[in-house]
Amino acid sequence: MRKNLGILVMLTAIIAVCMSFNVGKKQPLVKDAATNYKTYCAGCHGEKMDMFVDRNWKHGNKKEDLFKAIKSGYADEGMPSFGESMTDQEINALADYILTGIKNVGKYTSNDRPKSDIFKAEAMTIKLELVAEGLDVPWGIAFLPGNEILATDRSGKLYRVKNKSLQAISGAPQVLARGQGGLMDVILDPDFASSNMIYLSYSKFKNEGGATLATTAIMKAKLTGNALTEQKDIFVAEPYSRTQHHYGSRMQFGKDGYLYFSVGERGNEKENPQQIKGNDLGKVHRIKKDGSIPADNPFVNTPGAEASIFSYGHRNPQGMTIHPVTGKIWTNEHGPRGGDEINIEEPGKNYGWPIITYGINYNGKPISNLTAKEGMVQPLHYWIPSIGPSGLAFVTGNRYKGWEGNLLSGSLRFQFLQRSVLKGNKVVKEEILFKNIGRVRDVRMAPDGYIYIAVESPGRVYKLVPQS
Incomplete structure (x- = not known):
């Protein structure tokens, strides 16, 4: 069943508030990367990974770039930090998940012109x-x-x-x-x-x-x-x-x-x-x-x-x-x-x-x-x-x-x-x-x-x- 993005955004806010009471405490790995993407990312970036064909990677699209962006955010640009909401292990898994999604958009983005009719x-x-x-x-x-x-x-x-x-x-x-x-x-x-x-x-x-x-x-x-x-x-x-x-x-x-x-x-x-x-x-x-x-x-x-x-x-x-x-x-x-x-x-x-x-x-x-x-x-x-x-x-x-x-x-x-x-x-x-x-x-x-x-x-x- 298709998920309501409004619910996802609300859930994101609730989770962030709840986790703010546990700053400094190591959080258990409770969610896989796909679930974390839907929870934290889909509200702004779209629920399907193919949306990344539209993404301009201002701060880079390598794994270390994604890890930094997810963990620390870019507050002035509207990208929140999730370092207190997810463990480093979860962030790493989420970065890998996004990288897989980037690879999947190749079917749309090739510029090779036809060489035959x-x-x-x-x-x-x-x-x-x-x-x-x-x-x-x-x-x-x-x-x-x-x-x-x-x-x-x-x-x-x-x-x-x-x-x-x-x-x-x-x-x-x-x-x-x-x-x-x-x-x-x-x-x-x-x-x-x-x-x-x-x-x-x-x-x-x-x-x-x-x-x-x-x-x-x-x-x-x-x-x-x-x-x-x-x-x-x-x-x-x-x-x-x-x-x-x-x-x-x-x-x-x-x-x-x-x-x-x-x-x-x-x-x-x-x-x-x-x-x-x-x-x-x-x-x-x-x-x-x-x-x-x-x-x-x-x-x-x-x-x-x-x-x-x-x-x-x-x-x-x-x-x-x-x-x-x-x-x-x-x-x-x-x-x-x-x-x-x-x-x-x-x-x-x-x-x-x-x-x-x-x-x-x-x-x-x-x-x-x-x-x-x-x-x-x-x-x-x-x-x-x-x-x-x-x-x-x-x-x-x-x-x-x-x-x-x-x-x-x-x-x-x-x-x-x-x-x-x-x-x-x-x-x-x-x-x-x-x-x-x-x-x-x-x-x-x-x-x-x-x-x-x-x-x-x-x-x-x-x-x-x-x-x-």
Whole structure:
């Protein structure tokens, strides 16, 4: 069972006070290193040792450096001393335990670049076949008839990829291409064959009081040749914000025919994610194709609530897909430093941000002492350290033997594709694929049965081709 960090911090304080009455007396060795780490260290440094991939070792990371830091502390920097709380033997064991944890993070931190387009995975060998290049940040990809691809570039450009060449499409919305904003996701209408309608998410902006404000918007448009027409914003998130990050923006049509999409909390976690009245930020929304609201949305009859909200308490979901069997909407989202999540979206549910989280703040301080609370949904899975997930897809079909039903997530931070093996709704195994290939922004299953990934700077789209 996951431990409540608040209890651990409180326990630390109690133990420290109790032991202060026994200064000068040798304390018996009563706890192993793992227990001492959870008791004394986890409250600030995270409950999992993989958090040390984020650690800047200002005073050194050799055993003698760790021993000194644990025993004597650095009071001016917020590091307490534990010389009176633990024996030298316990401190030595704890230092060894931390050193083991440092070694374990090597799987994330190697800087070796791929030397070939052939990669050996556990179940098969994969070739990354180049489909498109010449983009900067390909944020989203969608598949047109005739083996063509639509690709957004965060700069604001929309392209048709045909025979590995980029053809610019006119009529894309004007975007605020700053920070994490720009032209983001793209998907086709389920009836595209007859309607030619597509949907784009983007950072819409306005000038107000001398400041530039931005928000997440969803545009519907008709694709005719290499031009968009009949453009219409069917959703504009409120309120606008001065910040230039955490837009969310992933979209997915459900089996019910409705459009689901994410809106990030725009960096204001104190107000936006938990507020459902007059606030669209930090939410997953559900609307009809024309922007109107389904009658069975969970907050339709809640006075003052935004009727488009499907779920809330989110930070920045940048991956969204549909389960091929259950039809449930799955998301992945960015935590802070640690605590990235995979979630199954349920109507009206609160996913907890920032009241509960498995991450800590970027300055190393806890965001919340709680990892669970009644009435708030636990993540199906969480990552420590943060991988920076973006893009999400289930493996379907029979091209990828041994991967059937697996879940794929792009990693922006560590520049790989993450394969998660599921047993029911539990991740039981993970594999890192294509390490250091570049920031993997999107991953999709195409109608041709192949997996495609979009990689940033240089912006490229690859097709994953199993080798015999």
